[in-house]
Amino acid sequence: MNGADTAFVLISAALVMLMTPGLAFFYGGMVRVKSALNMLMMSLISLAIVSVVWVLYGYSLTFGDDIGGGLLGNLDHIGFKGIGVDTLTGGTEGIPVFAFALFQMMFAILTPALMSGALADRVKFSAWALFITLWVSVVYFPVAHWVWSSDGWLHSLGVIDFAGGTAVHINAGVGALAAVLVVGKRIGFKKDPMRPHSLPLVVLGMALLWFGWFGFNAGSELAADGTAALMAFNTQIATAAAMVGWLAYERIRHGAFTTLGAASGAVAGLVAITPSGANVSPFGAILIGVVAGAVCSWAVSLKYKLGYDDSLDVVGVHLVGGVIGTLLVGLLATDGLGGLEQFGKQAVGAVSVMAYSFVVSWILAKIVDATIGFRASEDDETSGVDMAYHAESAYDYSAVGGSPAGRSSVAAPTETLATATNKKVDA
Amino acid sequence: MKLITAVVKPHRLDEIKEALQTFGVQGLTVTEASGYGRQRGHTEVYRGAEYTVDLVPKIRIEVLVEDDDAEQLIDVVVKAARTGKIGDGKVWSVPVETAVRVRTGERGPDAL
Numbered sequence: 001m002n003g004a005d006t007a008f009v010l011i012s013a014a015l016v017m018l019m020t021p022g023l024a025f026f027y028g029g030m031v032r033v034k035s036a037l038n039m040l041m042m043s044l045i046s047l048a049i050v051s052v053v054w055v056l057y058g059y060s061l062t063f064g065d066d067i068g069g070g071l072l073g074n075l076d077h078i079g080f081k082g083i084g085v086d087t088l089t090g091g092t093e094g095i096p097v098f099a100f101a102l103f104q105m106m107f108a109i110l111t112p113a114l115m116s117g118a119l120a121d122r123v124k125f126s127a128w129a130l131f132i133t134l135w136v137s138v139v140y141f142p143v144a145h146w147v148w149s150s151d152g153w154l155h156s157l158g159v160i161d162f163a164g165g166t167a168v169h170i171n172a173g174v175g176a177l178a179a180v181l182v183v184g185k186r187i188g189f190k191k192d193p194m195r196p197h198s199l200p201l202v203v204l205g206m207a208l209l210w211f212g213w214f215g216f217n218a219g220s221e222l223a224a225d226g227t228a229a230l231m232a233f234n235t236q237i238a239t240a241a242a243m244v245g246w247l248a249y250e251r252i253r254h255g256a257f258t259t260l261g262a263a264s265g266a267v268a269g270l271v272a273i274t275p276s277g278a279n280v281s282p283f284g285a286i287l288i289g290v291v292a293g294a295v296c297s298w299a300v301s302l303k304y305k306l307g308y309d310d311s312l313d314v315v316g317v318h319l320v321g322g323v324i325g326t327l328l329v330g331l332l333a334t335d336g337l338g339g340l341e342q343f344g345k346q347a348v349g350a351v352s353v354m355a356y357s358f359v360v361s362w363i364l365a366k367i368v369d370a371t372i373g374f375r376a377s378e379d380d381e382t383s384g385v386d387m388a389y390h391a392e393s394a395y396d397y398s399a400v401g402g403s404p405a406g407r408s409s410v411a412a413p414t415e416t417l418a419t420a421t422n423k424k425v426d427a
Numbered sequence: 428m429k430l431i432t433a434v435v436k437p438h439r440l441d442e443i444k445e446a447l448q449t450f451g452v453q454g455l456t457v458t459e460a461s462g463y464g465r466q467r468g469h470t471e472v473y474r475g476a477e478y479t480v481d482l483v484p485k486i487r488i489e490v491l492v493e494d495d496d497a498e499q500l501i502d503v504v505v506k507a508a509r510t511g512k513i514g515d516g517k518v519w520s521v522p523v524e525t526a527v528r529v530r531t532g533e534r535g536p537d538a539l
Binding site: 250253261297300 | 471472473474475476477478479480
């Protein structure tokens with residue numbers, strides 16, 4: 001076992017874990033007050049559900065031996081059957097499978113959570129939980145197998161996707177688009193102002209994402225080596241360049257350098273460098289970053305022109321950013337890899353994931369809608385999904401008397417308190 | 428008696444308060460308010476989507492004065508509140524039938 005690599009991957013896994021709550025804050029600050037908690041919960045539930053599903057069958061479907069054609073893993077490792085503390089990846093110098101599986105689990109958690117921004121404010125929480133359970137099972141696990149399993153078909157084809165431009169960002173962006181088309185627009189879309197309720201929260205979330213992304217990108221090398229270092233370096237460079245690109249576009253187009261633009265630009269750069277960072281020079285990373293920042297900044301306005309309500313621009317940032325990184329690495333890759341041939345392979349990777357993910361995500365969203373109903377009722381959406389599904393509100397602004405919900409009884413808390421006190425006395 | 432009401436820019440509060448104290452006004456009431464006049468608020472940009480914010484933050488200052496002081500006091504408030512830029516606000520006065528000091532029960536000008 002390689003101890004240094006193992007330590008590096010375990011730390012990277014912890015860094016990637018932080019990205020999901022980071023995403024929760026990034027999205028949470030962008031919604032209105034009445035659905036801030038729901039936005040956080042849509043990410044948190046992914047941490048809960050996908051962790052369990054990953055153990056049950058997710059790891060096996062993704063990294064089990066191929067069942068044929070490079071399409072899906074087998075079920076040999078259901079419940080981590082046959083894997084112990086001494087099971088290593090890739091021979092005696094590898095890392096424990098548990099370290100690798102923990103790291104990969106964080107990717108499986110983050111990817112469905114990314115989609116939640118598109119559906120902000122208007123879906124039933126139970127429906128979302130069901131949708132992501134189905135989605136990771138039928139969309140994410142197969143696609144991750146295509147890209148990252150040594151016998152996956154895109155991997156065999158030679159598509160470069162170092163840390164998840166296709167499997168994570170294009171996949172989530174397209175899945176979000178399909179779900180949005182099934183669920184429909186928010187009440188008041190294009191009519192009511194839907195201003196972010198807390199830009200500081202957005203910046204906090206962006207910061208956590210950026211921090212965690214070092215683990216996401218560099219950790220994908222699965223070894224503490226020069227490639228990991230280059231990847232970490234390029235992650236910083238592309239992100240910085242994308243922030244500049246987004247802000248420059250905004251200043252020219254809208255006359256201001258906005259905070260939301262700076263945070264969004266950073267995320268667009270992180271997305272775009274994800275597939276490509278290990279195969280481009282730092283100069284290439286600047287190029288990818290600037291292009292991603294400016295193009296994503298333009299792309300987020302498409303929803304108003306085309307009329308789909310991707311609330312927090314999952315399509316504009318993750319799909320577009322993912323496509324930019326996935327395609328540009330085909331041209332900019334170093335070590336003699338870059339060129340039209342590689343560009344063609346990258347396009348095959350991007351298009352096949354888009355096609356599969358769109359069709360299957362659309363069908364899954366339809367199934368959820370037809371069974372338990374995907375969309376919140378009009379009343380719940382108007383008054384806020386926080387109260388409807390979580391029986392909580394994020395902030396209490398009332399200066400007079402109780403709370404917005406008019407809670408007047410304290411019976412339940414008192415009772416709990418009494419019980420707790422008794423227990424203490426008994427002990 | 429007159430009730431002078433001023434709806435003005437929040438950052439002028441200190442100047443207005445000082446001017447009123449200099450004039451000899453004993454008390455005043457300040458309320459946070461929002462509204463718009465002819466300039467119709469301002470525009471904010473979020474990822475390229477422009478929102479016109481109609482209602483801009485204001486403060487509402489209310490002062491009770493004797494009839495003879497009203498005109499002069501209006502001038503004092505207007506002078507202190509003015510920045511010369513759009514959105515400076517409005518000041519108006521209305522007649523008041525009576526006023527009572529809650530602590531003592533004094534009525535009319537004695538209650539001021």
